[in-house]
Amino acid sequence: MQLQMSVQREDSSMDGCTDAVARAWSAEEFGAAAGEWQRLLTEHLREVMAGRTKVLNWSDPQQSAQAAAAWLEHPLAAGPDGVAGGMRQLLQQMLSAGQNLHHPHYIGHQVPASSPLAGLLDGAAAITNQVMAVYEMGPWATAVEQALVSRLCGLTGWDPSTSSGILTHGGSLANLTALLTARNVVLPQSWRDGVPAGTTMVANADVHYCITRAAGILGLGAAAVQKVPLDARRRMDVQRLDDVLIELRRGNRPVIAVSACAGATPTGAIDDLSAVADVCRRHEVWMHVDAAHGGSLLFSRRYRDRLKGIAAADSVVWDAHKMLFVPALCTAVLYRRREVRFETFQQDAPYLFDPSAPGMADIDVGMRTVECTKRATGFGLWGLWALFGAELFEQLVDRMLQLTMRFRELLNSEADFEALHEPECNILAFRHLPAEVRLLSLAEQNRFQRELRTQLIREGSFYIVQTTLDGMAALRATVINPLTTEQDLRDLLTAVRQCGQRVWNL
Amino acid sequence: MQLQMSVQREDSSMDGCTDAVARAWSAEEFGAAAGEWQRLLTEHLREVMAGRTKVLNWSDPQQSAQAAAAWLEHPLAAGPDGVAGGMRQLLQQMLSAGQNLHHPHYIGHQVPASSPLAGLLDGAAAITNQVMAVYEMGPWATAVEQALVSRLCGLTGWDPSTSSGILTHGGSLANLTALLTARNVVLPQSWRDGVPAGTTMVANADVHYCITRAAGILGLGAAAVQKVPLDARRRMDVQRLDDVLIELRRGNRPVIAVSACAGATPTGAIDDLSAVADVCRRHEVWMHVDAAHGGSLLFSRRYRDRLKGIAAADSVVWDAHKMLFVPALCTAVLYRRREVRFETFQQDAPYLFDPSAPGMADIDVGMRTVECTKRATGFGLWGLWALFGAELFEQLVDRMLQLTMRFRELLNSEADFEALHEPECNILAFRHLPAEVRLLSLAEQNRFQRELRTQLIREGSFYIVQTTLDGMAALRATVINPLTTEQDLRDLLTAVRQCGQRVWNL
Structure with missing residues (x-):
């Protein structure tokens, strides 16, 4: 009976559906769109993981919301490139305007540069x-x-x-x-x-x-x-x-x-x-x-x-x-x-x-x-x-914690940086205190840390976050990216220093 | 500076990572696995949407949990087929043991046979x-x-x-x-x-x-x-x-x-x-x-x-x-x-x-x-x-509501079915009441509806759900699948009838 019904369905499936509905539920259209998807995502990850993009492409929130709304105006699938072409355009927009967590310089929130393979199963x-x-x-x-x-x-x-x-x-x-x-x-x-x-x-x-x-x-x-x-x-x-x-x-x-x-x-x-x-x-x-x-x-x-x-x-x-x-x-x-x-x-x-x-x-x-x-x-x-295997998680935890401890050593070896605690985990709060900033009041030091971070992430070379500990504003890193190396952390200090100079000279 | 760093990274990326970590974050491994993913999902959707599979592949919950745990024992990526082959095996398992919401005979919960294209963006x-x-x-x-x-x-x-x-x-x-x-x-x-x-x-x-x-x-x-x-x-x-x-x-x-x-x-x-x-x-x-x-x-x-x-x-x-x-x-x-x-x-x-x-x-x-x-x-x-465009959603709503009203007409035209209300939406509660069941007490009628549904979904030709209205057990359908046609609803009544016969004869 199932066979017979499937034969009937070849002729009558999506009977009475509009063209848009039929295309939105077509396995063939899906396959073509998924092909584009696979190509674009692979290429995107290759670029991001190699550090050949910015970490964050900063954009004005109001303008972004307007841009997102503009995509809802004209059905893409009705255009010459059809469903797969529309999917390509949407993905290009999405990938070019998001956070690049897989960039080795993403050392920010407690949200990881996840294994993209896990995302395939979620997908x-x-x-x-x-x-x-x-x-x-x-x-x-x-x-x-x-x-x-x-x-x-x-x-x-x-x-x-x-x-x-x-x-x-x-x-x-x-x-x-x-x-x-x-x-x-x-x-x-x-x-x-x-x-x-x-x-x-x-x-x-x-x-x-x-x-x-x-x-x-x-x-x-x-x-x-x-x-x-x-x-x-x-x-x-x-x-x-x-x-x-x-x-x-x-x-x-x-x-x-x-x-x-x-x-x-x-x-x-x-x-x-x-x-x-x-x-x-x-x-x-x-x-x-x-x-x-x-x-x-x-x-x-x-x-x-x-x-x-x-x-x-x-x-x-x-x-x-x-x-x-x-x-x-x-x-x-x-x-x-x-x-x-x-x-x-x-x-x-x-x-x-x-x-x-x-x-x-x-x-x-x-x-x-x-x-x-x-x-x-x-x-x-x-x-x-x-x-x-479970060994993967052990290797990841060990790597993150060891790199965080190494980061603290790097900070301690530089006169213009200060680690605010011994890391027990892969999180480290720190401050950048060049000689001229050390002379400022705490409120001014706090303003400096915050402005420095804002400039750093908008410029796009690194992504870190901020926190406040007992009234003291601090920079904060979470080492949560297997692509991050000790050299990246050295480069972070250089980037923070350069950014601090620019903020100081503002 | 970015260019220089990316050149360095070609040599030193994933420096000190274990082999498993390097493979789990490799864009190339991802691309190959995503290729398998695209092939398998397209083929799966084609089969399911054409109704050439069961709706639900029923399995015993305890056995399923043991089977899911067994996959955690031996790292697949270490096998001869590597990451992409492991991904293929995981997807085959997952797709063969899940609910097939995209089957035209899925007329159950208020969870739709979603457009697979939307899932690509989620992915x-x-x-x-x-x-x-x-x-x-x-x-x-x-x-x-x-x-x-x-x-x-x-x-x-x-x-x-x-x-x-x-x-x-x-x-x-x-x-x-x-x-x-x-x-x-x-x-x-x-x-x-x-x-x-x-x-x-x-x-x-x-x-x-x-x-x-x-x-x-x-x-x-x-x-x-x-x-x-x-x-x-x-x-x-x-x-x-x-x-x-x-x-x-x-x-x-x-x-x-x-x-x-x-x-x-x-x-x-x-x-x-x-x-x-x-x-x-x-x-x-x-x-x-x-x-x-x-x-x-x-x-x-x-x-x-x-x-x-x-x-x-x-x-x-x-x-x-x-x-x-x-x-x-x-x-x-x-x-x-x-x-x-x-x-x-x-x-x-x-x-x-x-x-x-x-x-x-x-x-x-x-x-x-x-x-x-x-x-x-x-x-x-x-x-x-x-x-x-927004027209898609209008077309879907209209189609679902019209088909649900048609379903009520079908039920009303059959002596052994009873629709329990006028549908205001795409949900319809009904009962199957062959002559012999009409003679039973309400408690026995209720048991019949429930047992009938359990048998129906385990047999796998259709998926519907149940509810209880003022103490009356009922079958319940949500028309939430653009692939479902009027013929599918006619076939549902036949399948319920056949299943009812089997339950009666138990």
């Missing part, structure tokens, strides 16, 4: 529109996610058969999900009846803003976050953590979680997780670790000890789109005790969840994540792992 | 890892998002210069974002100090579960959602809405929003938005419209009147990954008054937001969305629009 999932919520919608996507979560739980130090987790769209959403679960476990009535006044959350003072946001979203109020002061290495001061928890207990204020960092966004500092765990255990408080950035150190025999104690956490957040080098977004929310995974939500959705198959609840990810329909975010990580 | 964004948060990270992605949001605001009936919005990862997250904004506008202290006891939200009784979830997440408690009963067409009963709001005012209970549906998930019913708007205006309550599914009717001259009144809403959620036929996820959160766009959050993040450039806050999407780093979700929609 295949997008084209075939594999999504998740219930198993039957994305059976292979669900299987891949289960396999990955199980491995990541194992690396965290847990038994995969008693732990659990999901993949979700990024660290902010992941932290929100984990803290919501904590809230619902600690205060079981809060899902149905709302959050009691006085509920608190405790966090490292350098915690990512999404943790404070989570308190705002979850109904505690952002002011309910008790920030624990830092020690000299910008780690959570564990003695002070104990003090804060004692104080909260005295005030009878419920604590939904203690949120530790591995590593913190400004500097990559990693909390002493064993010590934090001891305090949390003593106070019987949920321990959450935002390991969005640092989780990947668990792949490295050389560096995994920096996360010692993470196995005591109740929940862990880990971004694969940072140091596992897959395209954004792919984040794991992991729970030490798998029985808490259904505490995040309670709902009824008969068009999704088949009441005649309750056993599927454990497979269907929609029960455990904020998204209903969810992208299949795991294919890139799965593909990279399958192609090169 | 290019993944490979080059274009992300958003601050403008400089994804300048062209940001420009594209601004252009799209401006057009969608215009279609909603608003002046793009006084309205605003963002794109985000799906309808659930979008509804959460819009309702959080409403909460913070209505109760300005709630961000800092938490949600006052007694806070409520009002919603259509058929509202998507993410709305109730939002109340649970946002600290109101899921029980704080006041469900408004439905009228005979399963729309919010506007008189009862008025009653509910009067009652809440009497009890001095704050209302963060009234959440209306366009259309509701079970049946696609669209609330009378003009009437809802009148009530909301009279009570001075925030009007939210979950138009995740139905928003796209605004592209159609024939059907846009069904959303009359939407311009009075304070916030609207609109999924492009439903009836605009782009791959999941791409959702717009739209605000009628642009000044509310910063009420969603208040935070400080010096490593992201440059205090020396406060004007950028309007451009940087990270200030307004739950995600920090966000995927560039708009490229697929932008590309499809640029290739074929």
